[in-house]
Amino acid sequence: MIIVALIPLALHGVAYRPMGAAAVLRRNLLVYGLGGLLIPFIGIKLIDIVITAIGLA
Secondary structure, three states: OHHHHHHHHHHHOOOOOOOOHHHHHHHHHHHHHHHHHHHHHHHHHHHHHHHHHOOOO
C-alpha cells in the first residue's frame, strides 16, 4: 500500500536545477554527511526521553 501511495510522488519527479559539481557536492555533504551524523543521535536521545518519561527505564 505504501508503494502504491508513493507512485504519484515518483511520477511527479524532482525539479531540475542546474548546479556546478562543487555546489552539488557541498549540498550533499551538508545534507547527508552532517544529517547522517547528527540525526541518529538526536533520535536516540528522543527515544530515551520518551522511554524514561513513560517509566519503562
